Structure formats: structure tokens, C-alpha cells
Amino acid sequence: MITLYGWGPMFDCPSPSSFVMKSLIQLQMLGVEFDLAVADLEAVPKMKAPYLVDDGTLVEDTNFIRWHLENKLGRSLDDGLSAAEAAAGWALERMAEDHVVKNIITQRWMRDENFQKGPALFFMGIPEPQRTAVTEEVRGGMRAYMHGQGFGRHSETEQLELADRDITAIANFLGDKDYLFGDAPAAADAGVAAVLIAAACEFFETPLSGLVRRHENLVAYITRMEARYLTGHDWPVPEMA
Ligand SMILES: N[C@@H](CCC(=O)N[C@@H](CS)C(=O)NCC(=O)O)C(=O)O
Numbered sequence: 001m002i003t004l005y006g007w008g009p010m011f012d013c014p015s016p017s018s019f020v021m022k023s024l025i026q027l028q029m030l031g032v033e034f035d036l037a038v039a040d041l042e043a044v045p046k047m048k049a050p051y052l053v054d055d056g057t058l059v060e061d062t063n064f065i066r067w068h069l070e071n072k073l074g075r076s077l078d079d080g081l082s083a084a085e086a087a088a089g090w091a092l093e094r095m096a097e098d099h100v101v102k103n104i105i106t107q108r109w110m111r112d113e114n115f116q117k118g119p120a121l122f123f124m125g126i127p128e129p130q131r132t133a134v135t136e137e138v139r140g141g142m143r144a145y146m147h148g149q150g151f152g153r154h155s156e157t158e159q160l161e162l163a164d165r166d167i168t169a170i171a172n173f174l175g176d177k178d179y180l181f182g183d184a185p186a187a188a189d190a191g192v193a194a195v196l197i198a199a200a201c202e203f204f205e206t207p208l209s210g211l212v213r214r215h216e217n218l219v220a221y222i223t224r225m226e227a228r229y230l231t232g233h234d235w236p237v238p239e240m241a
Pocket residue numbers: 016017018019020041047048049050060061062063
């Protein structure tokens with residue numbers, strides 16, 4: 001029995017987390033049976049979602065989830081790709097999860113209007129007066145992380161320029177193919193599409209959405225991936241209040 005822990009639709013998006021979307025897609029690509037449950041970050045050592053429990057074995061992080069299931073099934077999501085294609089897929093995924101994810105976090109967490117209608121809702125289950133203090137502490141931690149890591153020291157224009165380069169590189173690589181490597185999806189399609197779907201989310205006020213949507217092939221790609229893998233899931237609703 002396999003259970004994937006994460007969060008379902010929020011903010012007009014299949015999940016507030018691109019990483020949860022990535023694992024949800026990869027589990028379906030691998031054809032395994034699984035249940036969905038709401039993540040409890042306090043319950044796992046890395047305190048991140050998604051995580052997976054497979055017959056009592058806890059697996060944390062999207063990459064380890066993927067490899068756990070590939071090892072168990074004796075096949076890879078990149079079967080059929082050349083070594084060079086698999087390497088390119090890995091690099092594209094890493095690229096999407098670097099600048100683009102950091103932009104998504106910054107745009108959602110540091111812009112007040114986005115934070116109030118978005119991430120602030122994660123803290124609604126905490127009673128006042130602790131809620132305000134906890135919310136500000138976590139938000140401050142996010143700001144400190146971005147500054148310490150270095151990305152937060154770029155101006156917003158510079159941050160978005162980096163995202164634009166990544167997104168344009170993905171659009172150019174995809175070209176007129178249905179998936180990154182042709183007619184069939186591979187491992188990288190999960191992570192790359194998940195990040196693009198999160199970036200393109202129009203619920204938030206952000207230039208990121210336009211950076212994705214100005215590429216017609218990316219709009220068709222994320223629409224295709226969303227229809228194939230991210231609709232109709234029976235996610236339990238997290239307790240917010
Ligand atoms: N490298 C991890 C990243 C997972 C991740 O950053 N998850 C976020 C949600 S998008 C999270 O759980 N954040 C909670 C926190 O950092 O406290 C993976 O690939 O699974």
C-alpha cells in the first residue's frame with residue numbers, strides 16, 4: 001500500500017507545491033496504485049512535502065521517491081531515452097527547480113498581496129495570538145534563506161530575467177514536440193511541467209505567469225500534462241481553521 005502525502009488543489013492550481021505535482025505525475029507514469037493524504041511536515045524528519053509511505057517505509061524528497069519506485073518496479077521513467085537524453089532531462093529538471101522555483105517562492109511569499117491570499121492561508125489553523133507571530137517567523141525565515149542563498153540579493157528584474165532564460169530554454173528545447181523527448185513523457189516532464197504550471201498560475205499577481213504564457217508551445221504542454229495527470233484526484237481537504 002502506497003500513500004503520497006502532499007496537498008491538493010489550492011490557488012487555482014492542482015497543488016500549491018510543484019514538488020507534490022511532480023511526484024503525483026511520476027507515480028502515475030510508473031503505473032502504481034496509490035492513495036493521497038495531507039502532508040504533516042511535523043511528522044517527518046526532513047519536514048518537507050511530498051513524502052511517500054510504501055508498506056510502512058517512509059521515503060522523502062521527489063527524487064528519492066522516484067528512485068524508490070523505479071528500483072521496486074525494475075524500470076526507469078527514462079527507459080527508451082539515450083544516456084545523453086536522460087542527462088539533458090536531468091539538467092532541465094534541475095534548472096526548472098532552481099531559478100524558476102526561487103522566483104515562485106519569492107513572488108508568492110515576499111509580495112504582500114500574494115502572501116496574504118496565498119501562503120498566509122497555510123497558518124489559519126493556528127489560533128491567534130500565536131498565528132501572527134508564527135506566520136511572520138516562517139516568512140522571515142524564507143526571506144533569510146533567499147538572502148543567505150544569494151538569490152534574494154538580486155533585484156526583482158534580475159530574478160525574473162533568470163527565470164525568463166530558464167523558461168525560454170525549456171520552450172526552445174520542447175519545440176513542437178508533445179513532450180520533452182517526443183511522443184511519450186519521461187521523468188523530466190513531471191518536474192519541468194510541474195514547475196511551469198506553478199509559475200503560470202494566474203491566481204497570483206506576478207510577471208512569471210506571462211513569462212510562461214508567452215510561449216504557445218508551453219501553454220499547450222502544461223495544458224496537456226495537467227489534463228493527463230493532474231485532474232480528478234481525490235485529495236483530502238487540509239484543515240485550515
Ligand atoms: N527537494 C525537495 C523539495 C520539497 C519542498 O521544497 N517542498 C516544500 C513545498 S513546495 C515544503 O515542504 N516546504 C515546507 C518547508 O520548507 O517548511 C523535493 O524534491 O521533494
